[in-house]
Amino acid sequence: MIDFGRNHFELFDLPARYVVDADALDRAYRALQQSVHPDRHAAGDDTARRLAMQASARVNEAYRTLGDPVERARYLLALQGTDPLAGSNTALDVDFLERQLDRRERASEAAAARDAAALERVIDETRAEAASAEARLGALLDTGGPLAQACGQVRELAFLDKVVRDLDHLLVEVEA
Amino acid sequence: MTLMQIAEPDEAPAARLRRRAVGIDLGTTNSLVATVRDDGIAYVIPDDEGRPLVPSIVHYGEGATLVGYDAAPRQSPDPQNTIVSVKRMMGRGLADLTDDRRFPYRFVDGPGMVRLATRAGTKSPVEVSADILRALRERAERRLGGPIDAAVVTVPAYFDDAQRQATKDAAKLAGLPVLRLLNEPTAAAVAYGLDHGIEGTYAVFDLGGGTFDISILKLTRGVFEVLATNGDSALGGDDFDHRVFCWILEAARVPPPSPEDARLLLLRSREAKEMLTGHDAAPIVATLSTGQRIDLSLTAANFSTITRTLVEKTLAPVRRALRDAGLRPDALQGVVLVGGATRMREIRRAVAEFFGQPPLTNLNPDEVVALGAANQANALAGNRERGEDWLLLDVIPLSLGLETMGGLAEKIVPRNSTIPVTRAQEFTTWRDGQTAMAVHVVQGERERVADCRSLARFELRGIPPMAAGAARIRVTFQVDADGLLSVSAREQTTGVEASVTVKPSYGLGDDEIARMLQESFDHAADDMAARSLAESRVEAEAVVNATESALAVDGDLLSADERGAIDDAVAAARHACGREDTAAVRLAVESLNRATAAFAARRMDRGVARALAGRTVDSLA
Ligand SMILES: Nc1ncnc2c1ncn2[C@@H]1O[C@H](COP(=O)(O)OP(=O)(O)OP(=O)(O)O)[C@@H](O)[C@H]1O
Ligand SMILES: [Mg+2]
Numbered sequence: 001m002i003d004f005g006r007n008h009f010e011l012f013d014l015p016a017r018y019v020v021d022a023d024a025l026d027r028a029y030r031a032l033q034q035s036v037h038p039d040r041h042a043a044g045d046d047t048a049r050r051l052a053m054q055a056s057a058r059v060n061e062a063y064r065t066l067g068d069p070v071e072r073a074r075y076l077l078a079l080q081g082t083d084p085l086a087g088s089n090t091a092l093d094v095d096f097l098e099r100q101l102d103r104r105e106r107a108s109e110a111a112a113a114r115d116a117a118a119l120e121r122v123i124d125e126t127r128a129e130a131a132s133a134e135a136r137l138g139a140l141l142d143t144g145g146p147l148a149q150a151c152g153q154v155r156e157l158a159f160l161d162k163v164v165r166d167l168d169h170l171l172v173e174v175e176a
Numbered sequence: 177m178t179l180m181q182i183a184e185p186d187e188a189p190a191a192r193l194r195r196r197a198v199g200i201d202l203g204t205t206n207s208l209v210a211t212v213r214d215d216g217i218a219y220v221i222p223d224d225e226g227r228p229l230v231p232s233i234v235h236y237g238e239g240a241t242l243v244g245y246d247a248a249p250r251q252s253p254d255p256q257n258t259i260v261s262v263k264r265m266m267g268r269g270l271a272d273l274t275d276d277r278r279f280p281y282r283f284v285d286g287p288g289m290v291r292l293a294t295r296a297g298t299k300s301p302v303e304v305s306a307d308i309l310r311a312l313r314e315r316a317e318r319r320l321g322g323p324i325d326a327a328v329v330t331v332p333a334y335f336d337d338a339q340r341q342a343t344k345d346a347a348k349l350a351g352l353p354v355l356r357l358l359n360e361p362t363a364a365a366v367a368y369g370l371d372h373g374i375e376g377t378y379a380v381f382d383l384g385g386g387t388f389d390i391s392i393l394k395l396t397r398g399v400f401e402v403l404a405t406n407g408d409s410a411l412g413g414d415d416f417d418h419r420v421f422c423w424i425l426e427a428a429r430v431p432p433p434s435p436e437d438a439r440l441l442l443l444r445s446r447e448a449k450e451m452l453t454g455h456d457a458a459p460i461v462a463t464l465s466t467g468q469r470i471d472l473s474l475t476a477a478n479f480s481t482i483t484r485t486l487v488e489k490t491l492a493p494v495r496r497a498l499r500d501a502g503l504r505p506d507a508l509q510g511v512v513l514v515g516g517a518t519r520m521r522e523i524r525r526a527v528a529e530f531f532g533q534p535p536l537t538n539l540n541p542d543e544v545v546a547l548g549a550a551n552q553a554n555a556l557a558g559n560r561e562r563g564e565d566w567l568l569l570d571v572i573p574l575s576l577g578l579e580t581m582g583g584l585a586e587k588i589v590p591r592n593s594t595i596p597v598t599r600a601q602e603f604t605t606w607r608d609g610q611t612a613m614a615v616h617v618v619q620g621e622r623e624r625v626a627d628c629r630s631l632a633r634f635e636l637r638g639i640p641p642m643a644a645g646a647a648r649i650r651v652t653f654q655v656d657a658d659g660l661l662s663v664s665a666r667e668q669t670t671g672v673e674a675s676v677t678v679k680p681s682y683g684l685g686d687d688e689i690a691r692m693l694q695e696s697f698d699h700a701a702d703d704m705a706a707r708s709l710a711e712s713r714v715e716a717e718a719v720v721n722a723t724e725s726a727l728a729v730d731g732d733l734l735s736a737d738e739r740g741a742i743d744d745a746v747a748a749a750r751h752a753c754g755r756e757d758t759a760a761v762r763l764a765v766e767s768l769n770r771a772t773a774a775f776a777a778r779r780m781d782r783g784v785a786r787a788l789a790g791r792t793v794d795s796l797a
Contacts, residue, residue, distance in 0.1 A: 030397070030399045030567075033399070033569060038656070039356070039567060039657065040567070042355050042356070042556035043557065053596045056596050057598040058598075060594045060595075060597055061597070061599075064593070064594070105712070105762075108758060109759055112758065168499050171499070
């Protein structure tokens with residue numbers, strides 16, 4: 001089975017860095033599930049099956065965390081004792097906020113005009129901003145950049161995630 | 177469950193004891209049982225006459241209970257004792273069956289799941305399903321020469337916890353050792369993947385008699401990973417039949433028919449629908465108990481028209497699934513069609529158009545789910561050879577959460593989470609000295625608990641009195657590989673514990689889940705529209721106020737004409753704020769800004785002059 005004491009990076013035998021090798025992560029995930037998944041222990045006794053479920057759930061949780069740009073950053077920072085999204089630590093850059101407000105505005109105009117293509121452009125644009133935020137964050141976290149700056153970047157990334165989710169809902173609506 | 181001996185991998189194959197393992201597709205219209213031969217090939221077990229399907233029909237007769245082809249002829253003469261499409265009632269209460277027009281049955285009201293009054297007594301959908309499963313079990317046992325050791329039963333991917341529980345209960349009732357509930361599209365993907373050795377990202381589009389599923393899967397070196405799933409567990413071929421049925425009533429001016437006549441016309445409707453796959457027109461001929469003779473012809477074009485909205489209804493879940501998987505329609509290697517209703521030309525056309533490629537139909541769409549389930553059963557039973565180490569990673573279709581303060585649902589496990597999954601969240605007490613906490617488990621995508629499905633309620637008692645906010649109550653959700661949920665709660669400082677395996681209250685149907693999901697999307701759109709309207713109004717008011725105070729101070733800088741133009745623009749902006757139209761508000765603000773541009777420049781000059789004057793005064797002082 002697996003050692004529950006290990007952190008997510010150790011579990012997949014990956015270096016504890018923000019920029020992860022997605023292929024290596026996928027491969028390690030599949031290899032682990034191949035051995036711990038309940039389907040591999042369906043013929044075992046109750047205890048074996050319960051352990052398999054716990055281990056498989058743990059592997060799923062680790063994979064989800066490391067596969068998500070925001071969760072991965074939070075996890076990495078938590079290993080260092082920081083939570084960028086905690087409590088008072090919530091300031092966002094004014095220009096950044098204005099850009100998102102403008103985006104939401106354009107999105108709802110596109111939605112009102114039932115213009116799915118325009119809405120999709122706004123979503124793509126937001127995703128692109130998230131991708132460059134992720135790249136900046138990688139540079140900050142993996143080269144020991146200022147912690148405060150990294151935390152700010154995580155908050156922006158989390159915010160962009162939320163915008164994309166909201167706009168996705170809106171797009172489904174427009175296309176319906 | 178019967179425990180099995182583990183076959184040691186190192187044992188010689190000859191010494192290995194093969195388990196009798198079957199996969200069962202318990203369908204709305206047709207059910208099948210399949211198994212894997214010694215040479216590793218899966219096949220559907222036919223009846224003595226060589227027929228692979230068992231129509232999912234149960235007739236409760238005078239002495240005997242008939243299932244399948246034997247029950248089919250009883251549908252129209254005895255509709256109230258001949259149960260069809262029982263799958264649509266699994267895990268649902270009477271209140272959920274809003275589409276009562278489809279059920280000529282006598283329902284018995286009561287708590288929990290709906291029940292049917294039949295000649296053989298009151299039957300729950302679980303019992304009726306168990307009768308079908310029993311017939312399949314007996315067929316398999318005759319073929320395999322002994323009791324079944326391991327069964328995998330398939331369920332629509334979009335089935336909720338209540339429907340899954342009900343299915344598992346039915347299998348147990350039928351005496352089947354169920355090793356796993358398997359999602360139907362995933363089973364189909366297994367059959368395709370193992371048969372064709374395909375790799376890459378695929379969509380499985382499964383439209384059966386009563387349910388619709390769409391799953392997006394990634395196949396990599398023997399791992400079938402479901403990326404997202406969506407669907408509508410009350411949409412299928414039955415609904416197309418019903419459209420034809422309504423068309424007949426109208427075209428032939430039939431007064432509201434008796435249950436017998438309704439069943440007869442529904443059968444004729446289905447025959448016509450199936451005939452239109454491959455023909456341009458279908459005759460509909462019937463004589464009703466009233467003596468009325470029906471003699472109509474339904475054209476393919478007409479059929480397309482009356483069912484267009486049903487075809488469109490399949491595409492919304494497809495879009496959602498793709499979006500959840502983060503993919504575009506053209507990013508897929510292939511689209512697999514499953515389910516008898518995907519034979520309809522309308523569906524094939526819509527799918528080909530949406531994904532920009534012709535769908536795959538190499539395997540028999542009726543059998544592919546059962547074949548995949550048989551492969552999975554064979555694997556779980558320990559029968560497979562070394563090297564055949566493929567694995568399924570599936571997801572839950574709907575988010576699971578808890579009621580929190582203010583009637584809001586807090587999502588603990590989001591939809592499309594890979595199972596098994598364990599997720600915990602901490603809550604606290606909100607009153608001083610609070611010794612109990614109610615835990616209300618809900619399923620659905622909406623924000624408000626009232627809009628989600630209630631799955632279970634339990635109470636954590638015996639929390640020692642503490643100040644509000646001091647207790648730390650950890651609620652843990654665990655979803656197993658069947659997609660079934662259990663929840664436990666534990667007070668962390670004292671270790672007081674409570675838990676339930678969610679046996680749902682069967683309070684909510686699929687229509688409602690689909691509606692809930694739809695509403696949550698609508699709702700998100702409403703929310704955002706409302707927010708941007710509010711934002712633009714605030715901005716408009718700010719600009720109007722600024723303009724008015726500027727006019728009060730520096731109005732003398734304007735000619736009468738200029739003043740009039742600005743006053744008009746102010747009035748227009750005020751008027752726009754009174755309407756529910758974000759774009760109009762923004763336009764009005766823009767024209768006000770334009771109207772005041774020159775005025776603003778002059779005020780700037782005067783301001784600079786005043787400031788300079790002021791500085792002079794200051795510097796003199
Ligand atoms: N040639 C055809 N043209 C159109 N529809 C067809 C054809 N053949 C079968 N169907 C329809 O397919 C449906 C049955 O499909 P299938 O057997 O795959 O469903 P099922 O597995 O019983 O249902 P579900 O998966 O929803 O529980 C029926 O509505 C039937 O009328
Ligand atoms: Mg089916």
